[in-house]
Amino acid sequence: MAASPPRHFLFSLLIFSTFLLLLLPPIISAANGPRQLHHLPDDSDSDIDSDINAGPRIKNHRIRRAYLALQAMKKAIHSDPSTPPPTDLNGADIAGHLPSQLGLLTDAALIHLNSNRFCGVVPKTLSRLSLLHELDLSNNRLVGPFPSVVLGMRALRYLDLRYNDFEGALPEELFEKNIDAVFLNDNRFDSNIPQSLGSSPASAVILANNRFVGCVPTSIGEMSNTLNEILLHGNRLSGCLPSEIGQLGNVTVFDASYNHFTGAVPETFAGLRNVEELDLGHNVFTGVLPGAVCNLPKLKNLTFSHNFFRGKSSGCSSKWKARAQTQAGTISTAVVAKNNPYPCFSPDVAKATAISGAVP
Secondary structure, X not given: OOOOOOHHXXXXXXHHHHHHHHHHHHHHXXXXXXXXXXXXXXXXXXXXXXXXXXXXXXXXHHHHHHHHHHHHHHHXXXXXXOOOOOOEOXXXXXXXXXXXXXXXXXXXXXXXXXXXXXXXXXXXXXXXXXXXXXXXXXXXXXXXXOOHHHHHOOOOOEEEOOOOEEEEOOOHHHHHOOOOEEEOOOXXXXXXXXXXXXXXXXXXXXXXXXXXXXXXXXXXXXXXXXXXXXXXXXXXXXXXXXXXXXXXXXXXXXXXXXXXEEEOOOHHHHHOOOOOEEEOOOOXXXXXXXXXXXXXXXXXXXXXXXXXXXXXXXXXXXXXXXXXXXXXXXXXXXXXXXXXXXXXXXXXXXXXXXXXXXXX
């Protein structure tokens, strides 16, 4: 008769097996994201219509549709550590995909699913959510092109898709919708910013940390009545900043840093009378920084370091000198190579000045 394994071996095997059971779900969740794109069910409208005839008998048609949608959501989730309530699942650490049956929630006013581990694509059936006011899918693992399904949501006022892996171009129609807040930062969008930008009534447009290229549309000046905050930093935008930006009299935050903008800062920036945060750093600006920019009445923080300015106006000089004496900020001179890497710019860039900090 074969000898039985020692008890300490069996105990060690039990501990190891338990450890694997705890470890495998998050590993599988992380690894399955791209593969699930090939295995997720089709999200056509016909699928969810046929689902309405299944399940328990519920007389109220709206309640029945919501019940079926939430049951489908439960099946689509393969990791649900805290069992949170429906339609507002922020920060619940849920892993899974977004089922097409979410399109049955036709009475939903908001869907908040941010800070989870949802993967795959946004189902087309969400176009049925004609009453949806807020859609927040941020900080997940969603992929694919811009989810054009949102263009059919007539009541949508708040769109948050940041911190995902969406890619490709933005549709022109996006900025023609009556959306107040558009958060698209930290994805992989790589198109030009649509010329329709100026048609948007949004108060906040956040496009930072993508791969946008080309120029800022001149139509941006048409947003003067509504725009309060626009973040463009961390892209591949180029060309000169349009003078129409000076029409944005209600803007409080304007950040165009970490791009490839060239030329001079427009004198029209004097029209940014309500701007508090202005960041033009890490670009290829040249010329002289206009004194009107330094003297904007509500400016609290101004950054234009790491450019090729050859100086600043006398108005800027006196203000920054006073700041240095009070140790409220710093002034530094950038050392730039005399071999100008940008032949269309002034060879005087070797004397460029870099200034950053807060305006008193």
